[in-house]
Amino acid sequence: xxxxxxxxxxxxxxxxxxxxxxxxxxxxxxxxxxxxxxxxxxxxxxxxxxxxxxxxxxxxxxxxxxxxxxxxxxxxxxxxxxxxxxxxxxxxxxxxxxxxxxxxxxxxxxxxxxxxxxxxxxxxxxxxxxxxxxxxxxxxxxxxxxxxxxxxxxxxxxxxxxxxxxxxxxxxxxxxxxxxxxxxxxxxxxxxxxxxxxxxxxxxxxxxxxxxxxxxxxxxxxxxxxxxxxxxxxxxxxxxxxxxxxxxxxxxxxxxxxxxxxxxxxxxxxxxxxxxxxxxxxxxxxxxxxxxxxxxxxxxxxxxxxxxxxxxxxxxxxxxxxxxxxxxxxxxxxxxxxxxxxxxxxxxxxxxxxxxxxxxxxxxxxxxxxxxxxxxxxxxxxxxxxxxxxxxxxxxxxxxxxxxxxxxxxxxxxxxxxxxxxxxxxxxxxxxxxxxxxxxxxxxxxxxxxxxxxxxxxxxxxxxxx
Numbered sequence: 001x002x003x004x005x006x007x008x009x010x011x012x013x014x015x016x017x018x019x020x021x022x023x024x025x026x027x028x029x030x031x032x033x034x035x036x037x038x039x040x041x042x043x044x045x046x047x048x049x050x051x052x053x054x055x056x057x058x059x060x061x062x063x064x065x066x067x068x069x070x071x072x073x074x075x076x077x078x079x080x081x082x083x084x085x086x087x088x089x090x091x092x093x094x095x096x097x098x099x100x101x102x103x104x105x106x107x108x109x110x111x112x113x114x115x116x117x118x119x120x121x122x123x124x125x126x127x128x129x130x131x132x133x134x135x136x137x138x139x140x141x142x143x144x145x146x147x148x149x150x151x152x153x154x155x156x157x158x159x160x161x162x163x164x165x166x167x168x169x170x171x172x173x174x175x176x177x178x179x180x181x182x183x184x185x186x187x188x189x190x191x192x193x194x195x196x197x198x199x200x201x202x203x204x205x206x207x208x209x210x211x212x213x214x215x216x217x218x219x220x221x222x223x224x225x226x227x228x229x230x231x232x233x234x235x236x237x238x239x240x241x242x243x244x245x246x247x248x249x250x251x252x253x254x255x256x257x258x259x260x261x262x263x264x265x266x267x268x269x270x271x272x273x274x275x276x277x278x279x280x281x282x283x284x285x286x287x288x289x290x291x292x293x294x295x296x297x298x299x300x301x302x303x304x305x306x307x308x309x310x311x312x313x314x315x316x317x318x319x320x321x322x323x324x325x326x327x328x329x330x331x332x333x334x335x336x337x338x339x340x341x342x343x344x345x346x347x348x349x350x351x352x353x354x355x356x357x358x359x360x361x362x363x364x365x366x367x368x369x370x371x372x373x374x375x376x377x378x379x380x381x382x383x384x385x386x387x388x389x390x391x392x393x394x395x396x397x398x399x400x401x402x403x404x405x406x407x408x409x410x411x412x413x414x415x416x417x418x419x420x421x422x423x424x425x426x427x428x429x430x431x432x433x434x435x436x437x438x439x440x441x442x443x444x445x446x447x448x449x450x451x452x453x454x455x456x457x458x459x460x461x462x463x464x465x466x
Contacts, residue, residue: 022073024066025096031060032089037174037187039087040064047075052101055175057184058122058372058462062175065101103188115166118190121154122462123373125182127310128154130205132178136185140172141165145195148203150314153375159195181369257306259287260331261313264298266291267322269345271438273352276301277359278441279434282459283315283373284308285360288336291350297324302336304362315375320431321438359442359455372462378430379461380406380437383422386447386454387414394425403439404432408466420454426466433460 028040037053040062044050048071054063066072072095078084079093121128130146133156137143142161149155160166166189174187197206263276273289276299280286285304292298303309309330317328341351354360362368382394391409398405408426427433437458444453 020095020097022069022076023095023097023099024069024072025098025101026064026066026072026075027094027096028062028064028086029060029092029094030089031062031091032087033057033060034176035060035062035087035089036172036176037062038171041171043084043086043091044075047071047078052103053174054101055186057175057177057186063096063098063101114189114193115161115163116157116159116190116192116195117166117170118188119156119158120186120188121156121178122184122186123182123369123371124154124311124314125368125373126179126307128156128178128183129202130200131202133158134205134207136173136178137169140169144208145197145206146204147195147197153373154314157190157192157195181365182373258330258332258334259303259305259309260333260336261301261303261309262298262329262331262333263301264295264327265324266297266299266326267324268297270322271299272344272346272348273299273350274348274442275438277352277354277357278458279316279321279438280312281359281361281441282371283311285362286354286357288338288353288355289351290336290338291342291344293340293342293350300331300333300336304360306330308362311373315373319376319434321434359457372459374460374462376430376434377460377464378427378433379463379465380425380427380433380458381422381461382425382456382458384420384455384457385422386445386450387418387421388447389421389445397440397443398436401439401443403436404428406436410466424461424463424466 026044028044037055040053041050044064047066049067050064050071051067052065056062064075066075075084076093076095079091083090084093085091119133128148130148133146133148134143137146137158137160142165143158144161145159147157149157158169160169170187170189173185175185177184195206197204197209200206200210261280263280266276273291276289277286280301280303283303285308287302287304288300289302290300292300301312303312313328313330316326319326336351338351338353341349344350361371391411394409395405404427406425406427409423411421411423414421425433425436427436437460440456441458443456445456446453
C-alpha cells in the first residue's frame with residue numbers, strides 16, 4: 001500500500017494511472033479542506049455504485065471502493081481525460097493496489113443494520129464532551145446514546161435512532177472538522193449494535209434516560225475563554241464552522257481551570273526542564289518549567305492555556321519515562337513563579353523560561369492547525385533534517401545519547417531542491433520512542449561548512465508500524 005501511495009503522490013495527472021492494474025478501489029487526491037464523504041459520493045456515484053469510502057483528511061485524500069471494477073475504470077479514465085470536480089475543486093484519480101478497503105470492524109457494512117458509529121477525533125486541540133458530539137450529530141439524526149473513551153487517542157461511539165440516521169451522519173460528517181483546522185472526524189461503523197450507559201456525564205450519556213445520575217456540574221457550550229493565549233480569529237474560522245468552543249475539561253473535573261500542569265514521577269537524574277519541554281510541547285505551547293525543591297521528582301509546567309494542559313493530561317498521564325511512571329494533573333497554581341531556583345542532578349537549572357523559544361509549535365492558529373495531536377506510539381515522525389543525514393547518522397545519534405536505537409527506518413521522498421528531509425523511525429515499543437523523543441527532540445544537527453545548525457524535530461506518528 002505504501003508503494004502505491006508513494007507512486008500516486010508523485011503524479012499530478014492521469015497519464016500514468018494505468019501502470020497499476022485496474023482495481024475497484026480508487027485513490028482520490030487533491031481534495032479541498034472542507035470535503036466530506038457525501039461530497040465524494042455525490043460526485044462519483046455517476047460512475048457506478050459506491051460501497052465504501054475511507055477519508056484521509058490530513059492528506060486531503062480518500063479511498064473510494066466501487067462495487068465493480070468497471071465503475072472504477074470509468075472514474076479513472078474520465079479523470080484522465082477531463083476535470084472531475086469534488087466540492088468545487090478538481091480531483092485526481094488512480095487505481096489502488098488493494099482490491100478492497102480494509103474495514104476497521106466486522107460491522108462496517110451499512111446493510112448489516114448497525115446504527116452505532118465509531119468516531120475517531122483526530123488532532124483534538126479542544127476537549128470533546130457528550131455535549132459537543134450531541135450538538136454535532138443530533139441535527140443530522142436523532143441520537144440515543146454517546147460513550148467517549150480514550151483508548152487510542154480520543155474516540156467515541158454514537159448510537160442513533162435508526163440505521164438510516166447513522167448512514168446520513170456518516171456521509172455528512174466523515175472528514176469534517178468540529179472546529180476550524182482541528183478535531184477532525186473520521187467515522188466508521190462500530191462493532192456493537194447498542195450502547196450501555198450507566199451514568200449521564202461528560203463522557204457518557206443516555207438521552208432516553210434523563211434521570212441517570214450526572215456527576216459534576218453541567219457543562220454548557222461556551223465561547224473560548226478570554227484568558228486563552230490561543231484564539232481563533234474570524235479569519236481563521238470559516239462560515240461553515242458554527243459549533244461554539246467548549247469549556248476546558250479541567251473545569252468540570254473538580255479543578256478550577258489552570259494553564260499549569262503538575263508533573264510527578266520524574267527521573268531525578270535523567271529529566272530536566274528542557275526534556276520536559278521536548279515532551280510536553282507536542283500538546284501545546286510551553287511558557288515556563290520549574291522543578292519543586294520541596295517535592296523531589298515533581299515539576300510545574302506552565303502551558304499556553306488550559307486546553308493544552310487537558311491535552312497533556314489526556315496523552316501523557318501514566319506513561320513510563322526512564323522507568324518511572326508520570327503523573328500529570330491540573331495544578332492549583334495559575335502561573336509558575338521563578339522562586340527557589342536550584343541545580344538539578346545533571347547540573348542544569350531547576351527553572352527555565354520557554355516563552356520566546358521558536359520551538360513552541362502552537363504560537364498561531366495556522367501553526368497549531370499543522371500539528372496532529374497523537375498519543376505516544378512506537379513510531380516517531382522526524383523532520384527538518386539536512387539531506388546529508390543518513391540512517392546510520394541517526395542511529396549513532398541514539399547511541400551517543402544513550403537512548404534505544406530504532407528497528408525500522410523510512411525516509412520520505414523529497415524534491416531535489418528540498419533543503420530538509422523527513423521520515424519515520426519505528427522502535428521496539430512505545431516507551432523507547434517516548435525516551436528518544438524526550439532526549440533528542442530539538443537536537444541541533446551541525447553539518448560541515450554549514451552556517452546554522454538544523455533543529456531535529458520529532459513527534460508521534462499516526463502510523464502504528466512501518
